[in-house]
Amino acid sequence: xxxxxxxxxxxxxxxxLPTGPLGFxxxxxxxxxxxxxxxxxxxxxxxxxxxxxxxFILLFLYVFGSAIHVPGVSYKDYLFPGIIAQSLxxxxxxxxxxxxxxxxxxxxxxxxxxxxxRLSIISGQVMGQFCEQxxxxxxVVGFGLALGWDPQLTxxxxxxxxxxxLLGMLAFTWAGVxxxxxxxxxxxxxxxxxxxxxxxxxxxxxxxxIAGMDAIPRAIAEWDPISALVASVRxxxxxxxxxxxxxxxxxxQLAMALWCVVLMAICVPLALRRFNRTLAA
Amino acid sequence: MTELAIxxxxxxxxxxxxxxxxxxxxxxxxxxxxxxLGPNGAGKTTTVRMLATLMRPDAGRACVxxxxxxxxxxRVRELIALTGQFAALDKNLTARExxxxxxxxxxxxxxxxxxxxxxxxxxxxxxxxxxxLVKNLxxxxxxxxxxxxxxxxxxxxxxxxxxxxxxxxxxxxxVWTTIRELVAQxxxxxxxTQYLEEADALADRVVLIDRGIEVAAGTPAQLKAQVxxxxxxxxxxxxxxxxxxxxxxxxxxEVTPSPEQRMISIPAPREAADLAHxxxxxxxxxxxxxxxxxxxxxxxxxxxxxxxxxxxDQTPELEEAAA
Numbered sequence: 001x002x003x004x005x006x007x008x009x010x011x012x013x014x015x016x017l018p019t020g021p022l023g024f025x026x027x028x029x030x031x032x033x034x035x036x037x038x039x040x041x042x043x044x045x046x047x048x049x050x051x052x053x054x055x056f057i058l059l060f061l062y063v064f065g066s067a068i069h070v071p072g073v074s075y076k077d078y079l080f081p082g083i084i085a086q087s088l089x090x091x092x093x094x095x096x097x098x099x100x101x102x103x104x105x106x107x108x109x110x111x112x113x114x115x116x117x118r119l120s121i122i123s124g125q126v127m128g129q130f131c132e133q134x135x136x137x138x139x140v141v142g143f144g145l146a147l148g149w150d151p152q153l154t155x156x157x158x159x160x161x162x163x164x165x166l167l168g169m170l171a172f173t174w175a176g177v178x179x180x181x182x183x184x185x186x187x188x189x190x191x192x193x194x195x196x197x198x199x200x201x202x203x204x205x206x207x208x209x210i211a212g213m214d215a216i217p218r219a220i221a222e223w224d225p226i227s228a229l230v231a232s233v234r235x236x237x238x239x240x241x242x243x244x245x246x247x248x249x250x251x252x253q254l255a256m257a258l259w260c261v262v263l264m265a266i267c268v269p270l271a272l273r274r275f276n277r278t279l280a281a
Numbered sequence: 282m283t284e285l286a287i288x289x290x291x292x293x294x295x296x297x298x299x300x301x302x303x304x305x306x307x308x309x310x311x312x313x314x315x316x317x318l319g320p321n322g323a324g325k326t327t328t329v330r331m332l333a334t335l336m337r338p339d340a341g342r343a344c345v346x347x348x349x350x351x352x353x354x355x356r357v358r359e360l361i362a363l364t365g366q367f368a369a370l371d372k373n374l375t376a377r378e379x380x381x382x383x384x385x386x387x388x389x390x391x392x393x394x395x396x397x398x399x400x401x402x403x404x405x406x407x408x409x410x411x412x413x414l415v416k417n418l419x420x421x422x423x424x425x426x427x428x429x430x431x432x433x434x435x436x437x438x439x440x441x442x443x444x445x446x447x448x449x450x451x452x453x454x455x456v457w458t459t460i461r462e463l464v465a466q467x468x469x470x471x472x473x474t475q476y477l478e479e480a481d482a483l484a485d486r487v488v489l490i491d492r493g494i495e496v497a498a499g500t501p502a503q504l505k506a507q508v509x510x511x512x513x514x515x516x517x518x519x520x521x522x523x524x525x526x527x528x529x530x531x532x533x534x535e536v537t538p539s540p541e542q543r544m545i546s547i548p549a550p551r552e553a554a555d556l557a558h559x560x561x562x563x564x565x566x567x568x569x570x571x572x573x574x575x576x577x578x579x580x581x582x583x584x585x586x587x588x589x590x591x592x593x594d595q596t597p598e599l600e601e602a603a604a
Contacts, residue, residue, distance in 0.1 A: 033382075037378070038371075038374075107371045113362075
């Protein structure tokens with residue numbers, strides 16, 4: 001064929017794409033659905049989120065636990081709130097590894113070159129990861145209840161706890177998605193997790209009371225954001241147990257909510273900016 | 282005046298100190314097929330990624346359908362579809378689920394999306410593996426699904442980045458057939474390839490690039506005229522046979538002898554017919570030969586002829602005939 005016989009192709013659009021907030025919501029739902037379908041097909045990802053807390057539960061409950069005595073409470077009831085808060089914090093690693101895997105996939109390029117809201121690509125990613133974190137949390141809590149954990153929850157405290165947990169998981173998912181885009185390799189994300197999140201999660205009064213620690217780790221633990229998470233869950237499920245020692249430990253629920261809001265205020269804009277920068281590169 | 286589907290002027294992209302694309306000026310008229318031909322690392326993929334709004338040019342500009350890829354990126358995305366050299370599919374979804382998702386993201390409701398996906402499955406011969414996860418598909422199968430996903434809405438401009446690299450012959454045939462159908466429908470096509478043969482078979486115009494720079498441009502016929510025709514190469518069994526062969530052939534054919542390789546090269550514009558003729562003459566003479574082969578000009582020949590240096594990656598294509 002030659003250029004002179006050229007006919008002009010008009011894009012054939014069988015459907016009108018919704019635009020504005022409606023289009024954004026539609027694209028987000030479709031892309032969240034895509035992420036959710038991966039859960040049963042890549043079960044090792046869910047395992048990443050659940051196996052670690054389960055190992056810690058077994059290890060501390062049946063191996064180290066006999067040597068740890070916390071006054072006024074059984075070690076089982078002391079341990080589970082810590083594990084739950086720690087799992088929430090580890091969500092940052094899970095979301096980061098998954099995002100860093102996803103962003104190197106060719107399919108993200110296809111989404112970017114399609115006439116869809118670009119924001120929906122990132123919000124779909126966050127929503128998918130968030131649902132995965134929630135599912136992982138349900139499994140960990142279920143495991144705890146099956147082993148005889150007996151949280152003393154009033155209805156109001158239950159609602160407060162659920163709300164705080166959802167807020168916390170959303171904030172840590174956003175932070176994970178941001179880190180996942182920054183590191184650009186799932187292994188690097190694992191490394192960041194082990195260097196930053198692991199020590200903070202261990203110092204946070206997860207397994208032993210902060211009050212008994214040496215001066216330096218205690219000073220860190222008293223202002224460690226994960227301590228607020230641990231103290232919040234513990235305060236709501238084990239009435240009468242009060243850590244104290246710093247402002248955030250005296251007001252753990254408020255402190256946890258504040259940490260989450262601050263984390264989101266930092267991570268959401270940075271994640272969006274980072275995503276747009278990646279496009280422009 | 283014919284509209285330009287793709288227009289670039291001084292297009293440049295650098296990665297640190299490395300210049301991937303330098304001062305590239307392209308014009309692709311509506312309804313034509315232009316092939317960007319070059320070896321690995323020539324800047325083909327970088328160029329198409331800039332056109333598909335996935336990368337921002339460092340200098341120069343690029344327009345698709347008259348819209349600038351930077352300032353009017355959203356418009357460009359409505360006109361262009363890119364099928365990359367690496368399958369742009371969700372590997373944890375099946376072939377069909379991928380197609381349904383892409384159709385829905387392009388505005389179809391659930392029912393219409395599934396119907397469209399099934400049409401594409403028939404058209405691209407995907408039926409056998411429609412319900413397999415993409416991560417378990419072969420390279421050729423993925424490429425077919427990928428191409429189908431790029432054609433949810435018939436695009437104004439389709440960019441195919443090395444659509445047949447590494448494909449088995451069957452998948453390659455499906456891709457070529459599809460390309461020809463799309464061209465017949467009036468879709469404008471920018472095709473990158475490492476194969477001179479592919480550019481020759483599909484393109485109206487070929488732009489040869491190397492290290493980000495345009496080396497030559499023209500119709501396939503013009504380019505081939507510069508590169509040279511197909512040749513028959515004869516390799517003699519020993520140097521005595523080489524001398525005998527030269528004596529025998531030089532009167533009848535336009536021979537180019539290379540004594541150090543014991544090779545005699547003869548132009549073969551009629552391809553197989555010339556090969557058969559020359560092989561018959563050699564066979565009748567009972568002079569010992571190791572090989573009589575038809576040699577098509579390769580990308581490397583094109584580079585040697587046009588730039589004086591070899592391409593970075595070469596894949597000689599020899600079609601051998603019995604000696």
